[in-house]
Amino acid sequence: MKTKKRNTSLGLLLSFIICMFISWDTHAQVVDMQFDTRLDCSNNQFCATMQLTSQDNSVFELGNSSIYFLYNEQALSFNSYSSINFNTLDTDCNGQISLWAEHAYDGTSVPGEFLLTMVLNTDGVSCPSIDNSRVDVGEICFDILDPSASPDLAFNLKFTQFNSSINNAVDHIGIGNLLGFTQSGSLDCANQSGAVLKLTAFLEGTYDEASGEMTTDLLTSNLLPLSQPFNTAPYNYTGSESLSSFPPDVVDWVLLELRDGNNIQTMLDQKAVLIKKNGTLVDVNNNDVLGFDVAAGNYYIVIRHKRHLDVVGSEMLSLGSNPIIYDFSIGQDRAMGTEQLKNMGGRYTLLSGDYDGNGIQNNLDFNLWKQDNAAVLQYLPFDGDGNGIVNNLDYNLWFRNRSKVGFEAIQF
Numbered sequence: 001m002k003t004k005k006r007n008t009s010l011g012l013l014l015s016f017i018i019c020m021f022i023s024w025d026t027h028a029q030v031v032d033m034q035f036d037t038r039l040d041c042s043n044n045q046f047c048a049t050m051q052l053t054s055q056d057n058s059v060f061e062l063g064n065s066s067i068y069f070l071y072n073e074q075a076l077s078f079n080s081y082s083s084i085n086f087n088t089l090d091t092d093c094n095g096q097i098s099l100w101a102e103h104a105y106d107g108t109s110v111p112g113e114f115l116l117t118m119v120l121n122t123d124g125v126s127c128p129s130i131d132n133s134r135v136d137v138g139e140i141c142f143d144i145l146d147p148s149a150s151p152d153l154a155f156n157l158k159f160t161q162f163n164s165s166i167n168n169a170v171d172h173i174g175i176g177n178l179l180g181f182t183q184s185g186s187l188d189c190a191n192q193s194g195a196v197l198k199l200t201a202f203l204e205g206t207y208d209e210a211s212g213e214m215t216t217d218l219l220t221s222n223l224l225p226l227s228q229p230f231n232t233a234p235y236n237y238t239g240s241e242s243l244s245s246f247p248p249d250v251v252d253w254v255l256l257e258l259r260d261g262n263n264i265q266t267m268l269d270q271k272a273v274l275i276k277k278n279g280t281l282v283d284v285n286n287n288d289v290l291g292f293d294v295a296a297g298n299y300y301i302v303i304r305h306k307r308h309l310d311v312v313g314s315e316m317l318s319l320g321s322n323p324i325i326y327d328f329s330i331g332q333d334r335a336m337g338t339e340q341l342k343n344m345g346g347r348y349t350l351l352s353g354d355y356d357g358n359g360i361q362n363n364l365d366f367n368l369w370k371q372d373n374a375a376v377l378q379y380l381p382f383d384g385d386g387n388g389i390v391n392n393l394d395y396n397l398w399f400r401n402r403s404k405v406g407f408e409a410i411q412f
Contacts, residue, residue, distance in 0.1 A: 030055040031130055031162055033067070033155050034179035036248050039287040041189035041196070042322060044144050045079060048153055048181065050116075050137040051248060054130050055176040061126035062086065062173065063163035066117045067137065068156050069180075073112035075149035075187060076142035081105050084136040085128055086118045099125060103138060114140060115159060126165035130173075134248050147188040154180035186285040195258065195292045195299065195319035199281040200327040202344075203308050205352035205385040205397055206251055209345040213277040214251045217387040223379045228272035229306065230255045234357050234412035241272040247286040249277045252386060254305050256281070256290065261298030261316045264409045269294050275305075279329055289323045296320040300336075302410060303328065306381040308350040309401070310359060310410040311335040337407035353398035355382040359411030361404040369395055 036049040050067060054060065065086075083089075083103040101119040116138065120126055128135055142151075155178040162173035206214040218224045227242040230253070237255060254275050260266035269292045273281050282288050298318050304310040314336045317324055328334045329347050341348040355365040369382040375390040383390050384397035 029058055029060040029164070030174035030176040032177040032179070033160075033175070034134075034177075034248060035153050035181045036134075036136075037151070037153075037181050037186070037286050038282075039186065039189065039285065039289060040141070041289050044189060045141045046076060046144055046151055046187050047139055047141040048151075049084070049139045051134040052130055052137060053134050054132055055174075057132045059129050059131045060173065061129055061165035062118070063120045063123065063126060063165045063167035064118065065162040065173075066115065066159055068113070068115045068159035070112055070152070070154045070156055071114065071142070072149055072152035075144070075146045076151055077111070077145055078107035078114065079141045079143045081107060081114075081116075081138055081140050083138040086137060099127065105138075107140065120163075120165065120167060123167040124165055144187050144189070148184070149187065150182050150184045151187060152180070152182050154178075154182075183285060186287070195294045195296055196289050196321065196323045197301070197317065197319055198288050198323045198325045199256070199290060199301065199303070200279040200325075200329055201254075201275065201281065201303055201311075202279045202329050202347055202349040203251065203275070203305060203352065203386070204342050204344065204349040205307055205394075207344055207347070207349050209347075212347065214275075214279070215385075215387065216249060216251055216277050218252060218379065219246055219250050221377060221388045223377065223388045224250065224252065225379060228255075229253055229379070230272055230304070235304065237270055237272065239270060239272050241284050243284045246274070247276075247282070250274045251277055252305065254281065254303055256292075257302035257304065258292050258294060258319075259300040259302060259312070259409065261300065264300050264312065267302075268292075268299070279327075292319075300409075301326060303350070304357070304410070305350060306357060307355060307384050307386065308352050309340065309354040309361060309404060309406045310357075311340050311350055312337070312407050312409050335407070336409070340407060342401075351401045351404055352384045353401040353404070354406070355384070355398065357381065357412065359406035361398065361401050361406075365398055366395070366402075369398060 032053050032055045034051050038047050086100050088098050088102055105116045107114045164171040230237040256271045257267050258269045273283050275281050280288050298316050301313040332341055335341050342351050353361045355368045373390055377388050384394035
């Protein structure tokens with residue numbers, strides 16, 4: 001009898017340990033939430049994409065879930081919602097479709113409140129997974145009522161909850177950081193001048209052909225400066241662009257210049273902006289419509305980057321209040337001059353290795369790298385691949401592009 005009792009006790013203890021392990025594992029899954037915003041001046045709208053990411057890099061799947069957030073109803077009026085993931089169109093989960101029901105949402109019953117509910121049709125089978133990359137849920141667009149106000153987007157835990165994919169109404173995904181969006185001036189399309197455009201470009205050093213995107217190591221390592229970094233030679237740009245925190249997916253700062261359509265050597269305006277991993281350039285308010293302090297007219301666009309050979313757009317652009325879209329990545333002929341871009345699997349990127357930024361890739365760039373070629377966790381112009389670590393990989397980038405001469409208009 002004593003042996004039986006001892007075995008029973010051991011069994012209960014083992015069951016308790018297993019239950020504790022399962023409970024610990026479930027609660028270790030924590031999701032962070034944030035908004036990726038954009039200003040659509042052509043429609044007088046402000047749009048925000050809800051994004052999810054795993055807090056500790058663990059990978060897990062969602063079940064039925066609800067997301068609730070608040071917004072400034074004095075500044076914004078709900079216009080539309082479009083699902084992106086966790087919907088009936090998902091086909092990347094072993095080829096199975098219709099895993100999710102259509103998104104159900106309410107953005108009109110109570111001004112200032114938005115509620116979304118997602119329903120998993122088949123318990124235990126879910127996609128996409130939540131990991132350390134940002135997963136888009138859906139985009140909400142608002143009509144702008146008061147451009148001088150702040151949108152004040154704020155996730156709220158009152159009605160927000162995430163089930164795990166087993167959907168047993170007991171195991172929930174933990175909720176971690178809730179990053180809202182509050183910024184005065186971010187709704188003001190009047191700040192967009194008479195010359196606006198949208199730009200796309202990619203940087204060779206940070207470009208990953210497998211993903212078709214650029215890496216964001218400087219952002220994730222907290223090495224990006226919060227103020228524009230072009231205030232030293234050879235740029236000597238005096239702009240005041242800065243921000244308190246970066247929007248998601250930022251790769252680095254770039255400096256834009258507008259050149260006179262009648263004389264490409266004449267610079268008329270400059271603007272420091274951010275380049276995101278998908279190639280989109282945005283201003284410090286995360287708006288992809290980039291405005292310049294010049295009148296509508298004909299201009300050439302220049303892109304400068306601290307570790308890459310600067311380029312001039314090959315087309316003279318007729319800029320006005322409606323943004324023109326210009327993509328440097330779709331062909332060699334998008335940059336003025338001969339072979340000023342590099343073909344990387346069909347996508348054309350700026351050339352890495354101009355570490356002194358003078359528009360010529362020569363031994364002077366090597367000398368900069370050589371003087372401090374083992375630096376770690378610093379923001380440096382000779383970190384060719386932009387990962388915060390200077391080593392032989394940055395030398396290799398320079399070596400491949402050595403003796404490359406930039407177009408005359410971008411040389412210092």
